[in-house]
Amino acid sequence: MIDLLKKLCLQDGISGDEGTVREFILSEIDGCCEWKIDPLGNIICFKKGKNATDKKVLMDAHMDEVGLVITAVTPDGFLKFTALGMDTAVLTARRVLIEGSVYGVIGGKPIHLTRGEASKKLPPADSLYIDIGAKNRDEALDLVSPGDRAVLTSDWAQAGDKIRCKALDDRVGCAALISLLKQESEYDFYAVFSTQEEVGCRGARVAAFAVDPDFALVLEGTTAADIADVPTEKQVCHLGKGPAVSFMDRSTVYDRDLYEAALASGVLCQPKAAVTGGNNSAAIHLSKEGVRTLAISVPCRYIHSATSVADVNDIEKMPLLAKQMLCDICGGKIQ
């Protein structure tokens, strides 16, 4: 599964440009389930289980990642951009890859030439630019166009049980869904690889409408703040203690029965101990008459940067917990 995750993370696909990721996922799941692609680019899959069930369960993972959109080219050949879902505090002096082929760097005035108070503050995000090495506007326009998409690149690295890479949010969810589709399932379920999560959960909204589920499990990556200098009570969740399950975040009050069943499932997991962030649950739980929803999230440090960090054990537990929840729901444990 970790090898699969590596391949997924190294695909580039920011919101609205998930094609490469989608093709890769299709190559993995084809033959394991029924699937179709909807008008927004979601992959909607149906997995036939061993047992019939009258409960319709949707499992979601989003394919898109945070990134940049090129907005203009200056006369000097530098690119202006807008950041999509990114923490703008981690944009200075980064390498980017535009449309999978053109490298650039987000440049800036060296600290040696920055004096006084300015040297203690981040440059404002709208003053940043990308340098692709072009000497002028024409040279730049030979290689890129406004509207092109870029990601902050990063190599895959692993130390002990920890992984360091871009796009862990939410390729960890995609990897979990793929592994569930590849194995035999106890019960029928729908799997959605959704688009446009980072720009407002737009893919999941229409996919949930189409599937019309009774229950939803949203497989995600979430902020872990278990790092130095963050007080214990603010650490949200911890790497290595299993996937986090949420009772509430900024956009969803989760189904309490599902939340409690997850904690009692016997699969190592932890409560997400903060009301922060949001995910596709926001769109899914309000679909049609409403959907009983649970988010299962792999704790990720430095999420929304090009170097997020997650723990192999948490990643491997996520499909186990989702599978157990499916059995609890369809087996009648959850009323």
Next chain:
Amino acid sequence: MKDLLFSLSAAACTGYIHDAAVLAEAELKKYATVTRTGNTVIGQMGDGDYTLLLDAHIDEIALTVTDVDEQGFLTVANCGGFDPRTLPARPVNVHTKSGVIPAVFCSTPPHLSSGEINYDSVSALKIDSLLGEDAKNVIALGDLITYDMRPVALAGNRVSGKSFDNRAGVTCLLELARRISGKDLPFKIVFVFSDQEELGCRGAKTATYAVNPDEAIVLDVSFGDGPDIGAYECGKLSCGGMIGCSPVLDREISDKLIDLAHEHNIPYQTEAMGRSTGTNSDVISVVGNGVRTGLISIPLRNMHTDTEVVDLDDMTAVVDLLEQYILSGGVSRD
């Protein structure tokens, strides 16, 4: 030169010995008589009573571990000037006795970083070693940490990566050695790849004492242009090497370099400074009885980050100019 620059840029450290020094030693040995002491590589070509020293520092900015906590977070001190504002979520490598460990600078999630982040010093930030409780067994105090970024090609002949300051200079001198190899040299040439420049030009001081040259030219990098930098406080990429003009540099050397650039149609630009230059030339010029010293800098963008950018054409221009300088006899016959 690109392949050599990329190899030098990506080289790791073993203990305090940079693999780059070992690599440069092997490369220079093809053309010169070479010794390496620690990270300092000295190679001699040609003979004579008059000695020209050519210096490029081979060290890169780094950090050193000052604390490893129970959860595997590291506190560090800087060996060279970092911009703390660029460091959160930055990938780095910890060079331990048992190998290279990938790590990353901690970055407080936006929802918890209400208020300003303290960018006063590198030591106020923490590094996540990824090793958790095991970190204490693997990482030792004093282990070095460098950026983790492989070099890539940009448009044209421009390239980006870490530690081009000053592996770009080292690459040029290695190319120069290759070019003048087998040629009739007017005097003794000693190549010095010096250590600890980023800590205050220390390596060049002792190496120069050992070589005892009559004349020296330092090759380093200087600030390249960008939209947020005043045109008068930087050089321009793709316009050739920056010939230093400063009270601490030998004026005849500067003038000779400029004349030769004109004569041979080699692109160049001047970098005029009112005081010292912030390079090894400040130190080399006052070793022993004093050494007449010149300076050429390769324009480089985003200095001291892992996204430095140089133009290989500028590096070629610098090698062309140094070759002409040597073949012309420098200022030895003045």
